[in-house]
Amino acid sequence: MSPGRRSGLAAKAKVFAALGDETRLLLLAKLGKGQCCSISELTEGTRLTRQAVTKHLRVLERVRVVHAKRAGRENLFVLDPEPMEEVAAYLETVSKQWDGALARLKAFAESDER
Amino acid sequence: MEDRIEKRIEIAAPVARVWRALTDSRQFGEWFLVKMDGPFVAGEAVGGQLTFPGYEHVRMEIVVKTIRPTSYFSYTWHPYAVDPKKDYSQETPTLVEFRLEEARSGTLLVVTESGFDKLPKERYADAFRMNTRGWEQQLQQIGAYVTRAS
Numbered sequence A: 001m002s003p004g005r006r007s008g009l010a011a012k013a014k015v016f017a018a019l020g021d022e023t024r025l026l027l028l029a030k031l032g033k034g035q036c037c038s039i040s041e042l043t044e045g046t047r048l049t050r051q052a053v054t055k056h057l058r059v060l061e062r063v064r065v066v067h068a069k070r071a072g073r074e075n076l077f078v079l080d081p082e083p084m085e086e087v088a089a090y091l092e093t094v095s096k097q098w099d100g101a102l103a104r105l106k107a108f109a110e111s112d113e114r
Numbered sequence B: 001m002e003d004r005i006e007k008r009i010e011i012a013a014p015v016a017r018v019w020r021a022l023t024d025s026r027q028f029g030e031w032f033l034v035k036m037d038g039p040f041v042a043g044e045a046v047g048g049q050l051t052f053p054g055y056e057h058v059r060m061e062i063v064v065k066t067i068r069p070t071s072y073f074s075y076t077w078h079p080y081a082v083d084p085k086k087d088y089s090q091e092t093p094t095l096v097e098f099r100l101e102e103a104r105s106g107t108l109l110v111v112t113e114s115g116f117d118k119l120p121k122e123r124y125a126d127a128f129r130m131n132t133r134g135w136e137q138q139l140q141q142i143g144a145y146v147t148r149a150s
Helices: A003-019 A022-031 A039-043 A050-062 A083-110 B015-023 B025-032 B121-130 B135-149
Strands: A066-071 A074-079 B004-011 B034-036 B045-050 B059-068 B072-077 B094-103 B106-114
Touching (some): A003 A022, A003 A050, A022 A066, A022 A074, A039 A050, A083 B004, A083 B015, A083 B025, A083 B106, B015 B072, B015 B094, B015 B106, B025 B045
Antiparallel strands (some): B034 B045, B045 B059, B072 B094
16 A cells, blocks of 8 residues: 555544544534535534534544635635545546556557567 | 646657557557547547446547657547546547657656646546545535434
């Protein structure tokens, strides 16, 4: 396993650790509907205090599953689609295809010409 | 933003041999795993049927740009265009370039593919879903599931 892949796994492990909490899953479910939510909206309908919700959001923010956007006097929280990660993942996919194709080209060119 | 892929590979075969493997469309198909409909002609489009296991139903279209024997070959295409139901023709294609150089081992081949920044954003998401790193997607599904269940 390459170091890059290992650190990817470590990052995922941290994410899953952050998700291993009922309250945080519930917050994510609310955020998963696609819109930004304020702390008040996220606190609504729960038995949690604003402070508790904020604390849980910080945990999710640290692993970049959620990020905060400043809107006037309050913070709005959104599920982070990590667009740059997507671009990197896309290039990685295409890159792997090239690795495969070029390995086949090498084998083909180094074999006797048919 | 990073928008190109560059690969370098040394091949223990003469430049002329590698050149044929690249620019003879039948030989190209042997390793790229595609059956091209015709030869590569500069400035002309040519299609082919993939022979890549699992993707035999997919066609690929390329437009050959430059053939400069025996050092440079380029074409444009739509990368990862594997959904037969989707029309990729309106997207800006990427440019694939092969540069050949004599090396001690035989041939140094440098391949670049560039122009990914012009691809529509949803294409990234497509590949992302196919990629093993598609866990954010799963996360949203968990979110949707939990929402339904609650």
